[in-house]
Amino acid sequence: MTAASWMSLVAAFVLTLVLTPLARAYARRRGLIDQPGPRRSHVAPVARGGGVALAVGVGAAALMIPPVPGGAAFPVGLLAIVALGFADDHRPLRVAIRLPVQLAVAAALVAAVGGVPVIEFAGQSIGPWLAWTPLAVLAIVWMINLFNFMDGSDGLASGQAAFSGLVLALGFLDAGETGLGALAGALAAASLAFLFWNRPPARIFLGDSGSLTLGYVLAFLALAGTVTGSVSVWAAAIAVSPFVIDATATLLARLVSGREWYTPHRDHAYQCLIRMGWSHARVLGALVVLDLAVVLPAFVLASKVPAWDAAIAACTGVMLLAIWSAARQRAKAENRDE
Incomplete structure (x- = not known):
């Protein structure tokens, strides 16, 4: 990477680290506080909206x-x-406002990169270009919201974003994509800086300004990797697979059971673990182990053996789905299913 690229990482880290306590002071003055409740996992009031500092850090890096x-x-x-x-951190917005904005942003992003090329599975093209491009818009919107759904335990979302950004940065740099590598690295640096304030016990939460930002940047990196051919969509999916599997499987389970998917709940696997008595620190530690023991090897293998990247992603997903199911079944067996 160039000197400017390295400086962008430093800028992302330092700005996020310095601005987060200022965002916390602002949130406390404005009463932007998440109170404990039956559908929440924290037990003490915590300021929210600190993710705006992370967004500033990433945005500044993007300009460099x-x-x-x-x-x-x-x-x-x-x-x-x-x-x-x-x-939304100041006053919750209706879905009728949030969704159109997210769809417009996603559509503009996909149009700007010229659409999505044909996706390959085991070396074979799947479907026409016209099918993948609209699906990419929906996938970006899902990713934007996915980190918001998963931001319910101290350090979880910022920790996963730091890991995902780091492995994607390595993948891009290995493929010679300096700009994308620097952007992914900046996301990792900013997430690590925020994790300093967000680690258990959290002193501030990301809020929507932060969680939506994490999902948006990671969605763009997956899109850009696909368009440039530097990191396949399957490898990118592996990098964020713990969150993709938990959020998607939980949503589908709620839909199948007839429950409203968009209302607050504690059905995610990580929330089941907390209901079983796990501390936020233990949940974060388990995620780190999962990322290092399962996700990292799968990402490296998918990157080095591109002909099998889709199959590797599928196997990783099945493994994580089994872990998700086990956590929920354990919570149910202990009569803590909600």
């Missing part, structure tokens, strides 16, 4: 790195997503 696919679409979309989350 080499060009990335889509040109101005990425920073403009980032600004829109942060503004949406910041507004």
Whole structure:
């Protein structure tokens, strides 16, 4: 990477580290506090909205790195997503407001990179270009919201974003994509800086301004990797697979059981572990072990053997789905299923 790229990582880390306590002071003055409740996992009031500092760190880094696919679409979309989350942190917005903004940002991003090329599975093309491009828009919207759904335990979302950003950075740099590697590295650096304040016991939460930002940046990195051919969509999916599997499986389970998927709940696997008596620190530690023992080897293997990347992603997903199911069944057996 160039000197400017390395400086972007430093800027992302330092800005996030310094601005987060200022965001916490602002949140406390404005009464932006998440109170404990039956559908929440924390037991003490905690300020929210600190993720705006992380967004500033990533945004500043994005201005310093080499060009990335889509040109101005990425920073403009980032600004829109942060503004949406910041507004929602102050006063919850209706889905009728949030969803159109997210769809517009995702559609603009996909259009800016020229659409999505044909996806391959085991060396074979799957479906026409016209099918993957609209699906990419929906996938980006899902990713934007996914980290929001999973941001319910101290350090969990920022920790996963730091790991995912780091492995994606290594994948991009190995493929010679300096700009994307620097952006992924900046996301990892900013997430690590925020984790200093967000680690158990959390002194501030990401809020929507932070969680939506994490999902948006990771979605863009997956899209850009696919378009440039540097990191396949399957490898990118592996990098965030613990969150993708937990959020998606929980959503489908709630839909099948007839429960409203969009209402607050504690059905995610990590929430089941907390209901079983696990501390937030133990849950975060388990995620770190899972990432290092399962996700990292799978990502490296998928990157080095691209002909099998989809099959490796599928196997990783099945393994994580089994872990998700085991956590929920254990909680149910202990009569802590909600």
